[in-house]
Amino acid sequence: MNIEIEVKNLTSKDEKSALKAAGLMLDSGSADMFNTLVKRSEFLFDFVKQNVNKRLAAVLTKSNYKNLFKFLKNYSPDYEDFIASSFAKYADEDLTDEILELLQNGTESEKTYAAKYFSYIPDTIASEILTEYAFADNEALAFNSAQALGKMENKDSYEKALALLTENDDFKKLAAVRFLVAYGNKQAVPYILEAIKTSSMPENIAGELPFLEPLPEVLQTNPRELTLPCIHYILSGLTEILPLSQVFDFELYDVIASLIEKNKTSKDSHIAAVLLKALAQFSTICEIESYTFEEDKNTKLELCAIYELLKKQPESFWNEQKMLLSGELKQDKFRILPALHIISELKLENTFEQLKELLNSNDEIVICETITALKSINRLNEIQKDEILNKIKSENIKAIILNMFVLT
DSSP states (O other): OOHHHHHHHHTSSOHHHHHHHHHHHHHHTOHHHHHHHHHHHTTSOHHHHHHHHHHHHHHOOTTTGGGGGGGTTSOOTTTHHHHHHHHHHTOOHHHHHHHHHHHHHSOHHHHHHHHHHHHHSOOGGGHHHHHHHTTOSOHHHHHHHHHHHHHHTOHHHHHHHHHHTTOSOHHHHHHHHHHHHHHTOGGGHHHHHHHHHTOSOHHHHHHHGGGTSOHHHHHHHSOHHHHHHHHHHHHHHBTTTBOGGGGTTTTHHHHHHHHHHHHTTSOOHHHHHHHHHHHHHHHHHHHSGGGTTTSOHHHHHHHHHHHHHHHTSOHHHHHHHHHHHGGGGGSOHHHHHHHHHHHHHHTOGGGHHHHHHHTTOSOHHHHHHHHHHHHHTTOGGGSOHHHHHTTOOOHHHHHHHHHHHHTO
């Protein structure tokens, strides 16, 4: 058997040759052929991989399905559902015991496949070991374990994740969010929204949430003071933290369109802040080619569509949003800091008086960000430097502020 040629046949347009190659791989249990397929899959379009899964499923039989065990040393997210569902198709007590043994004592790859199996066959015999793996560093193993526990409606692991959301350790908090998303209980959404407020990694957490509940639904069913920051941090995370291709997953066109319509009548400063953030972010993404150079055609078109939606709003609308934004500077720190970042990005000179008032804050981070905003609108020379520096106890923050004055 020429492995390279057979894998090429398996991924080709010729259905007859592809089915023959699929049957050859399963009937022989060729781990080399599977490994070659996995390696090549990195360069295949999604629809090609979907065709491969359909072809493999078409030639799966009771006499060859156990050959899938020979593939489990090489984990692939592209084929794990086919493998796990194939085992589930022929599941019995003996097979479940065999897969449980792999879950307990197999390689990381074997454990990951085995955890996926238990999302198809939610036998609670595996719940204890799945709970242990559900917060593992291996993200695929953790996700599959949490997903299986969700199918089992395992309350103990769910409650453990909710408790971890209150941890000071941001990595534990993010692991808890990923667990809850995989577990699939939408009742966790308000708790995740609250966790954004206390995290130093809010973009990461916000970026996970729409995979539990679509963002338009989150916006409709939860308090605005919690959902709007989530949208802000998703916008903020695009390019640096969150892939631009996820613009579809986040349904940002619909979200932004609904906020635009809402603020034509509600005149909400918080919505204004999110819309201005969107304007700043998409102008950067769409006007600097390097951000979208490696993106596919559909992603580029969606990004441009969102930017056009924002740009086609009249100048009077955006002037009103800029005026409304100053209202955010009277809110708590959770809302003040994003507003200050927007002022710096867009250089909003109309906020000068409110910025001066913020210098009376007792929060050193707020003062530092206010100085940054004042510098962005070229008004730092109107501020008493020594008076500000005398209020700052942190040497690091003092050095940052002093440097901004020096460079003015």
